Amino acid sequence: MTLQALVFRGQPAVRLALPGGDSCTVALHGAHVLSWTTADGVERLYLSPDARFDGQSPIRGGIPVCWPQFNMRGPLPKHGFARTLPWTAEPQADDRRDTVVLALRDGAATRALWPHAFRARLAVTLAARSLRVALAIDNMGGEPWSFAAALHSYLRVDEATEVRLEGLQGANRWDAVRDDRHVEMAPALAFGSEFDSVYAAPARPLRLVQPSGTLEISQSASCTETVVWNPGPLLAAKLDDLPDDGWRHMLCVEAARIDEPVLLAPGAQWQGWQQLRVA
Numbered sequence: 010m011t012l013q014a015l016v017f018r019g020q021p022a023v024r025l026a027l028p029g030g031d032s033c034t035v036a037l038h039g040a041h042v043l044s045w046t047t048a049d050g051v052e053r054l055y056l057s058p059d060a061r062f063d064g065q066s067p068i069r070g071g072i073p074v075c076w077p078q079f080n081m082r083g084p085l086p087k088h089g090f091a092r093t094l095p096w097t098a099e100p101q102a103d104d105r106r107d108t109v110v111l112a113l114r115d116g117a118a119t120r121a122l123w124p125h126a127f128r129a130r131l132a133v134t135l136a137a138r139s140l141r142v143a144l145a146i147d148n149m150g151g152e153p154w155s156f157a158a159a160l161h162s163y164l165r166v167d168e169a170t171e172v173r174l175e176g177l178q179g180a181n182r183w184d185a186v187r188d189d190r191h192v193e194m195a196p197a198l199a200f201g202s203e204f205d206s207v208y209a210a211p212a213r214p215l216r217l218v219q220p221s222g223t224l225e226i227s228q229s230a231s232c233t234e235t236v237v238w239n240p241g242p243l244l245a246a247k248l249d250d251l252p253d254d255g256w257r258h259m260l261c262v263e264a265a266r267i268d269e270p271v272l273l274a275p276g277a278q279w280q281g282w283q284q285l286r287v288a
């Protein structure tokens with residue numbers, strides 16, 4: 010296992026690599042996972058070629074960290090501030106050479122928006138054909154506070170209209186496009202137009218199935234929702250950091266905690282994770 014510091018599109022980043030060829034790259038800006046490539050040379054995450062790498066804007070693609078707010082559900086900037094601030098890479102522990110850990114603590118920039126003392130740590134663990142991303146939040150202050158969180162994973166697909174996502178049949182669903190709540194009846198989800206739904210997370214892993222192979226997606230029980238999003242052609246054409254056809258090559262499947270925010274006591278910690286595995 011090797012850990013290398015590098016510059017990715019002008020931004021500082023770190024790269025983990027296995028002797029067999031698996032690798033991942035994480036930007037310090039936002040602790041943003043930018044790439045995950047398996048030993049067969051296949052890139053498993055979608056990163057928009059039009060993504061902004063200015064050190065201030067959110068990056069379109071990869072795995073953004075949405076915290077301490079999801080979307081516009083609160084007074085903070087969309088998806089909170091964690092994805093737009095610089096994180097610090099921590100030294101690798103001798104017994105965890107397969108993991109890179111980045112940390113963010115409260116400071117003047119965060120307290121101007123959100124008056125709480127915290128420490129956030131993102132641990133990215135690489136194994137053969139597998140990537141695990143774990144977010145830990147510590148309350149470093151003297152009062153309880155609440156938050157929402159999501160690991161907003163953009164998965165690369167060959168063609169969105171030819172993939173199916175299995176494992177959500179029977180789950181409670183809120184369809185944000187139609188503002189409709191119902192139980193998901195389809196054994197597999199299909200895509201082609203705008204898709205934006207929040208599901209009660211199932212206990213079993215999901216399966217993203219496409220002609221080139223299957224990706225197994227699991228998440229911690231502390232992430233009580235799974236968000237599935239694809240902008241479709243009409244919304245994609247309105248996003249200036251996504252090519253008009255970018256929707257064809259991505260599907261967001263997110264591990265989230267949003268419907269019931271976490272209330273974190275002083276000195277307490279919350280953890281949530283998502284794991285991606287090539288089946």
